[in-house]
């Protein structure tokens with residue numbers, strides 16, 4: 001009798017208690033179908049769907065290699081990556097050189113150990129996510145990495161649940177633990193737990209996506225690998241790429257057996273879903289003497305272990321006519337399956353369809369039937385122990401949100417594994433609610449005194465069950481976002497000890513007033529005007545190269561519109577530029593009708609709707625009504641209103657109020673009696689702006705833009721700087737207008753432009769056309785074009801014959817001639833300072849540099865333009881004034897350099 005004690009390779013065997021009658025009949029049925037098909041001369045293609053042969057379902061982590069590095073393993077062709085992206089604790093080490101022999105897998109030569117903290121976890125987020133079946137494996141080799149020569153012992157957990165205890169026989173031997181597990185969450189946490197018997201460590205972690213029809217016994221629970229054996233070889237372990245699922249098939253040395261071997265391919269066929277690779281199936285063992293049986297023994301790890309047995313058979317000898325191989329399979333003395341004849345070069349898997357009954361010891365006996373002329377064989381065997389991982393992981397959305405918060409604020413907390421489970425390791429600062437039917441939810445987040453910097457991340461709004469949020473005593477800045485009021489359960493919000501600016505969102509105030517929310521904040525820093533920085537205080541700040549969206553996300557139009565807490569109303573004439581009142585200005589549609597004398601005087605038209613002239617009291621206003629047909633308008637409308645609410649600057653148009661009646665939406669601005677800059681520049685305009693005025697307007701516009709870029713956090717990119725968006729008040733002070741609208745509303749009457757690219761032809765950064773990247777430098781380009789238009793009095797694009805000539809080309813050509821008089825608007829009749837005009841042209845050309853990085857920042861532009869203005873004024877003082885028009889006179893007399 002040939003016998004093997006499988007316990008020797010530790011992972012060995014189970015009872016085939018009841019190898020299901022069901023399967024037996026199925027198999028018989030299949031055999032007859034197959035026969036029939038062969039008679040008909042066609043073989044069906046395999047019905048089974050397999051995972052792809054590539055590594056797309058793999059995550060292969062070599063712990064302890066250099067952070068960010070990766071390599072392709074020579075033996076397996078598997079790509080391993082560093083573990084640094086999966087864990088943020090531990091130390092990296094190498095095994096000692098003496099243990100690093102040729103036979104040691106590269107992945108085992110480095111490791112990460114965890115002398116700190118009881119529990120440290122790797123977190124993996126496979127792309128295929130929850131509901132899929134994965135093989136999860138952790139590999140270990142001690143290699144005396146710590147020079148202590150003491151073999152450690154520690155526990156491995158899968159998330160909150162115990163998985164295995166790792167013990168080591170020697171420094172030079174590697175071991176691994178593996179389970180097949182269906183994900184109930186998008187995350188997998190492999191946790192190493194110090195049990196006081198040495199420092200935990202890990203050498204490699206491997207995750208493999210399995211096909212949907214494999215190991216369906218996971219319906220009973222997860223499958224812990226006890227043994228996976230390749231009979232008939234003493235050669236090395238078979239794994240990827242020979243096994244596309246990268247299972248490890250270990251060779252077993254079985255004395256007194258006969259080895260069978262074929263060079264031919266063994267097919268998977270219809271009788272296995274497990275799909276052992278041909279390299280495993282092409283060898284087998286049989287007893288040395290034909291009359292003997294095969295016998296395998298193993299012991300459970302725990303008395304209660306219930307095994308699943310998978311036996312893989314294929315006939316790999318060419319049988320003669322009078323030969324027959326037929327055998328029965330007995331588990332612990334009971335006939336489990338048989339009589340059975342392996343199929344020729346085709347795998348049949350005989351397996352437990354239910355967990356076997358627990359037994360103190362197991363014996364699998366395979367003996368030939370009386371009619372069989374050949375002894376029994378077996379090619380491969382797998383033994384799995386049913387293991388339950390019962391604890392539910394935190395709700396995936398909560399986990400995603402809190403992990404994103406952790407990374408956005410670079411929190412250094414020891415937040416590892418699942419946020420809410422196990423309960424003794426709930427993340428510090430978190431509170432969770434538990435419930436028998438659902439996943440745990442995060443209900444409390446205390447990030448008090450955690451060194452948070454920057455704005456409040458929108459991710460907080462994804463913690464939808466949160467009732468308490470404590471963000472006190474951090475360095476948080478920026479506007480208070482509206483989305484916090486969308487958290488229905490939130491009843492405690494502590495924002496004290498931060499550096500917020502701007503009003504408290506109305507939604508929060510409302511909840512607080514209704515007693516639904518306990519809101520704590522620093523009174524002084526809240527409710528005032530939102531501008532955090534004005535004028536010269538920006539000057540010293542460094543150029544901010546961050547690419548920012550025009551405006552932060554706004555929760556909803558309604559929330560936005562009710563959120564208006566403070567509005568500066570600018571009254572005209574005597575009271576111009578002083579703070580009159582701070583109040584909410586919401587107008588009804590009928591009030592707007594009154595205001596505009598039933599929309600009598602149209603002062604502008606665009607894709608978004610129409611702009612009307614009107615009055616509130618004796619203050620002139622401009623009313624922009626969103627046309628009903630402009631369906632996309634809402635978002636841009638919100639964006640503009642939101643931006644105007646949050647920024648205040650003398651060179652940005654001011655908001656007077658808004659209308660949000662059902663289908664009528666409108667924004668009411670201060671009225672700019674002198675219209676837009678373009679209307680004063682070209683030949684059609686009746687008057688001429690003198691040089692100083694032009695420089696002043698350029699300075700004003702540059703100040704406005706500088707404020708958006710460098711005075712606001714986050715920086716704001718206007719995206720549609722052009723002469724028609726620079727408006728002039730009665731003193732010709734320039735203000736930027738049309739924020740956040742450019743994307744959806746191309747310039748009126750302009751050439752058609754793709755909606756994918758926002759901006760206006762002629763003014764639009766060519767770099768933005770190609771890269772679609774939005775940066776402050778795109779505004780700088782547009783500003784450069786404005787400056788060229790101001791200097792030359794020519795439009796951004798001129799039509800010559802059949803060509804569109806861009807103003808940059810035009811100026812470039814003239815620059816080559818070297819005469820500034822050919823460049824500057826001839827209508828100025830030479831009345832300008834030569835130096836300042838050269839400087840302005842050079843500055844403009846720098847702004848329109850092809851390469852964004854070579855363009856100046858708006859800080860620099862403002863400084864240069866100020867210099868130009870100073871030079872020009874000096875010229876005027878040393879010369880008798882020669883006024884070029886009425887407007888200049890007006891300006892001189894009423895100019896107020898600092899209206900606000």
Ligand SMILES: *[C@@H]1O[C@H](CO)[C@@H](O)[C@H](O)[C@H]1NC(C)=O
Pocket residue numbers: 074
């Ligand atoms: C693997 O490849 C590297 C680099 O090509 C080589 O240095 C190393 O010797 C190879 N290892 C084995 C085991 O072939």
Ligand SMILES: *[C@@H]1O[C@H](CO)[C@@H](O)[C@H](O)[C@H]1NC(C)=O
Pocket residue numbers: 008169173
């Ligand atoms: C580990 O040690 C145990 C007990 O000494 C022994 O039974 C087993 O064979 C050893 N295993 C290995 C892989 O050396």
Ligand SMILES: *[C@@H]1O[C@H](CO)[C@@H](O)[C@H](O)[C@H]1NC(C)=O
Pocket residue numbers: 330333365367368369370
């Ligand atoms: C096979 O083994 C079973 C169980 O030990 C035994 O009852 C049966 O007689 C054996 N059959 C042969 C042909 O040896």
Ligand SMILES: *[C@@H]1O[C@H](CO)[C@@H](O)[C@H](O)[C@H]1NC(C)=O
Pocket residue numbers: 339369370371
């Ligand atoms: C052995 O073969 C004979 C003739 O083919 C058949 O009648 C008999 O049922 C077989 N016995 C077994 C146990 O399979």
Ligand SMILES: *[C@@H]1O[C@H](CO)[C@@H](O)[C@H](O)[C@H]1NC(C)=O
Pocket residue numbers: 435436437438439
């Ligand atoms: C438990 O969770 C489920 C699903 O999340 C929810 O429907 C149910 O109301 C919760 N029960 C309690 C008592 O919280």
Ligand SMILES: *[C@@H]1O[C@H](CO)[C@@H](O)[C@H](O)[C@H]1NC(C)=O
Pocket residue numbers: 446447448449468469470492
């Ligand atoms: C948050 O933690 C701090 C101490 O770290 C504590 O003073 C404060 O009361 C906690 N806040 C809440 C809401 O529990």
Ligand SMILES: *[C@@H]1O[C@H](CO)[C@@H](O)[C@H](O)[C@H]1NC(C)=O
Pocket residue numbers: 451452473474475
């Ligand atoms: C906030 O930032 C300032 C300067 O950047 C620093 O001095 C201070 O310690 C920070 N405060 C907190 C609570 O982190």
Ligand SMILES: *[C@@H]1O[C@H](CO)[C@@H](O)[C@H](O)[C@H]1NC(C)=O
Pocket residue numbers: 397400401404458459460462
């Ligand atoms: C919030 O959740 C939504 C939907 O689940 C998701 O699309 C979004 O990326 C999440 N935001 C953050 C910041 O986590």
